[in-house]
Amino acid sequence: MTQKVLKVKDNDVIGSTNDFLKHLLSSGKIQALLVPQSTPSKKVAYPVLIADPKKLHADIIAPILPVATATIVSKMTKVQSPSKPIAVVMRSCQICALIELVKLNQANLTNIIIIGVDCPGTFPMNVYAGFQEKKTPTQFILETLSKKSTDAEQYLRSACQICKDPIPTHADIVLGFYGTDIEKEIVVEAHTEVGKDLIKELALEEQQEGKNREKAIKELREEKTKKRTMFLKEKEGIKGIEKVAEFFDKCVNCHNCRQACPICYCKECLFDSSVFDAEAYKFIRRAENKGLFKLPSDALLFQLGRMNHMILSCVECGLCEQACPNNIPLMDVFIPAAENAQKQFDYHPGKDKNEKVPMIVYREDEFLEVGEK
């Protein structure tokens, strides 16, 4: 790994990261850049694909994740990979999701250069878009990073508060905000040969004290693990048929969560098919059997079916929860379920490109206790 620093000019963190990205795009080594940039209203920052460096006004710190960046990269590479490199700026959870999609043959990393950014977390879409404070959400995050205040914490999405790992592990280049005085310098790490080649001609300075970052990352991970352990303990109670039914009471079966999930890639979801349509007499027979039953009757079945399908690859990005029109705190159920299932298979989604998805590997010695005794 090569570690360098990008000097921040006039305390302008966003401006300096943009200068860096502009140089990258002008270098001719990449043909386009996928990066979050604010819409003209400034209400939301979406991933934009930029070909012209003059049009670049990115905001890579903006604490918002409107859509799964992994899904965008999947759409861009599944049919045909780019002929020349494209750089994509992504948060840690989205890189993990992208790696899962690659393993599931839904995305291709040929000519995709991943620029990972340290992620201090994101605000829910509606909080970000309707932000009423004097300072912008980005300023809140910058204050967190420069350790001036911890006010941003209260706005973070629950998934971000207990994030497994805010530091990208699978990127060609990482832009690091932790363990550095962000108003003076940003850490630039090149983790691969492609990454090294890309930053070699950029105006970066040598890193003086690499130890600071290591320490800061260790502390951050410890803090998140602590919060996560508490969260898991708190949510243990959602068990048993009554509690689970109550939890999903507000689910209207709209399937927005599936649409927002980077892992749910099925072209045709069983739950969108006509499989639950039936002759009227079948509905009536069911009503007669029980006396009555609730409609739509497949909402809980959908939630559990979806969970069964994607939970091993769940990267806990929390986009399902953000997409829920009725504010069901889905992470309360999905994070404990993911933790459980992934532990049983000793599987770490998005952490290793070569680690195969458990459902496609057969191991004779696995789970001998299941089935015939």
Added chain:
Amino acid sequence: MVLLENILGTLGLEKERVWLRWISASEGQKFADTMKEMTDSIRKLGPNPIAKHWNL
């Protein structure tokens, strides 16, 4: 199966309600025995508790 057992556990259903057995087409006796064993075991567990919930 392991994932399914997890989900059943969360719902508070006994994992013994779902069985996985491999029986070849030539193992008629084994098929009959397993079926008997299975129905006996499920009968012991009683009706599915979810059946009485109309909101599921």
